[in-house]
Amino acid sequence: MSTPEGVDPESEAFKAEALHLAVHGLRESDPLASASVAFMPWQRNTALAIVALIVLCAVFFPLGTLATLVAICTAGYLAVLIDRLLILTRGMDRDAILTIDDERARALSDDELPPYTILVPAYGEPEVVGDLIGALSAIDYPADKLQVLLLLEEDDSPTIDAARNAGIGSGGYEHIVIVLVPAADPRTKPKACNYGLRRATGDIVTIYDAEDIPDPLQLRRIVAAFGDLPETVVCIQAKLAFHNAGQNLLTQWFTMDYGLWFGFLLPGLMRSRAPIPLGGTSNHFKRDVVTDIGAWDPYNVTEDADLGVRIAASGYSTAVLDSTTLEEANPDPINWVRQRSRWYKGYLQSWLVHTRRPVQLWRQIGTISFIRFTLILAGTPIIACLNLIFWFISLSWILGQPSVIGKLFPAAVYFPALIALIIGNAATIYMNIVACRENNRPDLLLACLTVPLYWLMMSIAATKGCWQLLRNPSYWEKTFHGLGTSSEDSK
Numbered sequence: 028m029s030t031p032e033g034v035d036p037e038s039e040a041f042k043a044e045a046l047h048l049a050v051h052g053l054r055e056s057d058p059l060a061s062a063s064v065a066f067m068p069w070q071r072n073t074a075l076a077i078v079a080l081i082v083l084c085a086v087f088f089p090l091g092t093l094a095t096l097v098a099i100c101t102a103g104y105l106a107v108l109i110d111r112l113l114i115l116t117r118g119m120d121r122d123a124i125l126t127i128d129d130e131r132a133r134a135l136s137d138d139e140l141p142p143y144t145i146l147v148p149a150y151g152e153p154e155v156v157g158d159l160i161g162a163l164s165a166i167d168y169p170a171d172k173l174q175v176l177l178l179l180e181e182d183d184s185p186t187i188d189a190a191r192n193a194g195i196g197s198g199g200y201e202h203i204v205i206v207l208v209p210a211a212d213p214r215t216k217p218k219a220c221n222y223g224l225r226r227a228t229g230d231i232v233t234i235y236d237a238e239d240i241p242d243p244l245q246l247r248r249i250v251a252a253f254g255d256l257p258e259t260v261v262c263i264q265a266k267l268a269f270h271n272a273g274q275n276l277l278t279q280w281f282t283m284d285y286g287l288w289f290g291f292l293l294p295g296l297m298r299s300r301a302p303i304p305l306g307g308t309s310n311h312f313k314r315d316v317v318t319d320i321g322a323w324d325p326y327n328v329t330e331d332a333d334l335g336v337r338i339a340a341s342g343y344s345t346a347v348l349d350s351t352t353l354e355e356a357n358p359d360p361i362n363w364v365r366q367r368s369r370w371y372k373g374y375l376q377s378w379l380v381h382t383r384r385p386v387q388l389w390r391q392i393g394t395i396s397f398i399r400f401t402l403i404l405a406g407t408p409i410i411a412c413l414n415l416i417f418w419f420i421s422l423s424w425i426l427g428q429p430s431v432i433g434k435l436f437p438a439a440v441y442f443p444a445l446i447a448l449i450i451g452n453a454a455t456i457y458m459n460i461v462a463c464r465e466n467n468r469p470d471l472l473l474a475c476l477t478v479p480l481y482w483l484m485m486s487i488a489a490t491k492g493c494w495q496l497l498r499n500p501s502y503w504e505k506t507f508h509g510l511g512t513s514s515e516d517s518k
Contacts, residue, residue, distance in 0.1 A: 036226050046209045049221035053321040059383045060337065062327040062376045065500035067383050090434050098440045100413055104447040107406045108454060110399060111292070115458055118295030119465075125252050125263070126349045132247040137169045143246055144229030144314070148178040148219040149237035151505065153189035160193055162240045163203060167247060170202045174228050178219040181207040215503040216307070217323035217330035224314075224322055233311040240270060240353040241309060248350045249311045261316040262338055262345040264293060265309035269356035272471070277363060278356040279474035280481040286471070287462035294347045301396040302339035304332035304374070304403060309352040316343060326501045327380070329373025336381050336400065340391045357506065364488045366506040371408035371492035376500060378404040411489030414482060421448070452479070 036042075054061030066074075084092040117123060147159065163175055177195060179187050187205070195203045206226055208219045220234060231249065235241060242248070242265070249263050256263075266289040272282035289306065296303050310331065320341045323330040338345055357363040378401065381388055389397045424432050436444060459478055463471045474481075495502065 041225075042209060045222050045225040046211060048225065049208075049218050050211060050213070050325055052221065053324050054326070056321060060321060060324070060380060062324055062333070062380050062501065065376065065496065066379065070379060070383070090431070094435050094437060094440060097435050097444070100417070101440060101444045101447055103406060104410060104413075104451060105443060107402050107410055108447065108451045110402050111458070112454060114292050114295035114299065114399075115461075116295070117298040118291035118293070119461075120298065123291075123294035123298050124347050124349045125255075127248040127251045129244060131251055132244040133167070135247055135250060137172070140169060140172055140247070140250055141230040142172050142174065142228055143168060143250075144174045144176065144227040144232045146176050146178060146220050146223045146227070146232060146234045147237055148216045148223070148234070149186055150180050150183055150214075150216075150219075151186060151507075152237045153185040155238045156186065156189040156193050156195075158240070159237050160195065160200065160203075162235075164200075165243045166241065166245070167243045173202050173246075175203040176206050176223045176226055177203060178206050178208055178223045180210055180214070180219070182210045213325050213501050213503065215325050215328065215330070215501070217327065218325035220323050220330075221325060224318065227314060230314060231311055232314045232317065234308050235352070236308045236354065238355045239308055241265070242350045242352065245309070245348075245350045245352065246311075248348060252346065252348055253313075256346055257344075259343050260346050261313045261343040262305070262335070263311045264289075264303065264305055264345055264347050265311070265350045265352055266290060266347070267306050267309060268351050268353055270353040271356055271358065272468075274356070274358045276474065276477065277360060277481075277484075278358050279471050280478065281356040281363070282468070283459050283463060283471045283474045283478070284481070286466045286468060287459055289347070290466055291458075291462055296399075297345065297347050299396070299399065300344065300393075301399040302336040302392060303345040303347075304329070304377075305335040305345065307331045308354070310345075324380075327373060327376050328369050328501065328503055329377060332374060332404065333377040333380065336377060336404075339396070340381070340388055342391070359507075360484065362507055364484065364491065365504045367485065367488035368492035368495065369504045369506075371411065371489045372496045372500070374404045374408050375493065375496055408489045408492060411482075411485045412493055414486045415490065418483075418486075 036045075054063045059067075081092065081096070084095075145163070147163075149155075149159075159177075166173070177190060179190065181187075187207070190205055194200055195205055204226075206223055208222045211218075224232065231246075231253070233246070233249075245265055249265075252263055253260070267285055268289070269278060269282045269285065271278055273279065293303060307329075317334070320334075320337055320343075322334075324333050327333045335345060357366055381400070381404075385397075388400075392400065420432060420435075423429060456475060456478060459475045460472070463469070463475055495504075
């Protein structure tokens with residue numbers, strides 16, 4: 028999927044072909060792997076049949092139906108809780124995450140370093156171009172082996188002007204190339220990455236967001252790690268953290284959240300051989316393999332999570348590296364909800380896509396991994412939505428103890444639900460505290476203790492994402508950057 032030798036990448040013919048492949052490549056080569064259609068007919072009909080059955084039962088057996096639904100939801104809560112604790116215990120092992128020290132990374136000679144391509148998709152972000160140049164300039168890698176493609180939408184004049192005024196493409200930044208992505212639907216990050224992949228020359232390809240500040244030795248560590256790992260490992264995910272963790276309570280919650288996810292849960296998934304929902308940045312791929320499996324789905328709003336599952340389903344695997352890329356944590360609640368609702372919508376999108384052939388996926392990744400894939404991609408957003416319902420039920424019971432709520436919780440349901448409520452919430456807070464302790468972040472203790480407020484925001488975002496999945500599944504809700512301030516205590 029790279030530029031064929033002898034072909035001018037600036038020619039209209041090349042651009043037209045690259046755009047066609049960026050938009051239609053996956054859905055033409057493997058239609059069932061594309062989220063261009065949100066629901067297959069059988070998925071839609073099955074969902075409608077289940078809803079109709081629940082309504083019918085509720086008409087004739089209202090309390091029994093509701094009690095059954097509460098029991099099913101409680102079982103789901105317990106399954107997710109137990110699975111998360113198992114993943115955490117595996118992620119706590121010292122060898123759960125790969126480590127390449129500075130000395131070894133710097134010891135690699137230029138001859139040992141392969142050509143490397145960095146894709147930097149950006150849209151409507153002129154304010155971060157200067158920081159981007161500084162971050163890219165700090166990367167320790169031979170310039171003659173490093174290709175940086177700044178992927179800008181051709182109608183995004185402010186960002187294009189900011190990049191050109193900053194001297195990108197000249198004045199010491201010759202290895203950074205501005206690639207203008209033709210304006211075409213869907214207007215998504217994965218479409219831009221697919222378009223840029225046609226211009227890629229590196230054996231390894233990675234993605235950085237425009238506001239990212241990667242570890243300067245990250246590319247060298249990746250090369251060394253790939254040399255140590257089996258050939259079946261085709262992707263390495265670096266850790267993500269935030270440079271503005273101390274800006275407000277929301278950024279502290281977000282930092283705490285990422286510390287647990289990238290520091291322990293993703294490494295735990297790696298050890299369990301389950302599909303890894305990749306982060307949206309700092310994932311490093313063997314270019315030939317990611318091209319062979321269809322690259323990114325331009326219609327999926329969490330193309331990273333989708334590709335992580337597709338990697339596992341294709342017989343390959345992903346590793347997690349102890350090298351950190353700093354990002355900007357959303358300090359604005361509305362902006363945060365926009366971003367998180369897209370993530371939740373994309374998780375459900377990815378689950379729907381990969382369960383179109385459930386038997387095939389089960390055979391490809393195994394029973395335990397299939398269950399875990401469902402608990403993470405479907406369970407995470409669904410449980411976040413259900414929280415609103417169960418919090419309302421709990422509040423109603425505390426305030427008035429209506430008898431109907433008591434009837435919804437017979438003993439066989441009440442005690443598991445009580446375990447999910449007390450032990451589940453306590454265990455989740457405990458996991459966050461452990462992660463902050465292991466990450467040497469005592470400054471996040473307040474965030475750990477007030478995290479139920481963060482869960483409320485998650486539930487609002489999940490509900491919004493689920494609604495948007497029905498109304499506008501492939502709409503990419505833009506996250507605005509440049510709102511953060513640096514934090515001297517960020518790690």
